Amino acid sequence: MFCGRLIRTSRMCPLAARCGPSRSLTADGRDRSNLEMRPARVILVTSCIIVTLTIAVAEEDSTTPGAKLYEKYCANCHGDELHNNSGIVFDLRRLNADEHARFVNSVQHGKNAMPSWQGVLTTEQVEALWTYIRAHAYRP
Numbered sequence: 001m002f003c004g005r006l007i008r009t010s011r012m013c014p015l016a017a018r019c020g021p022s023r024s025l026t027a028d029g030r031d032r033s034n035l036e037m038r039p040a041r042v043i044l045v046t047s048c049i050i051v052t053l054t055i056a057v058a059e060e061d062s063t064t065p066g067a068k069l070y071e072k073y074c075a076n077c078h079g080d081e082l083h084n085n086s087g088i089v090f091d092l093r094r095l096n097a098d099e100h101a102r103f104v105n106s107v108q109h110g111k112n113a114m115p116s117w118q119g120v121l122t123t124e125q126v127e128a129l130w131t132y133i134r135a136h137a138y139r140p
Helices: 032-073 097-109 123-135
Strands: none
Touching: 032 123, 097 123
16 A cells, blocks of 8 residues: 555554545556546646647747847847947837838938938838837836
């Protein structure tokens, strides 16, 4: 007989009161309750991994084109990965969701020292930049 601590005894283990009731074992001495739960554990762990990877891939897929465009056209002034510590240029992470038109206007026509990107960036590229910036925006 085995107690909760899997100690082989011919009578009740002195620690059984703390360990819990005796467990059923397989012929080779493994705890049967662990084997019975193994398929459920595998399914649960596998499901969690799949969900996590799906979310990560979906998030990366939606922001990757914008990230590449940002690095090519914007990072020189606005900072790598939107980390603008200079205080000289606008911190794009401060753009609110309702400021899309302001963003598009600034990109297409320029503002202060920022050049116009009209004719350089397509509408789809500007939208990809907006998606990337909003994904990394400050949350209120």
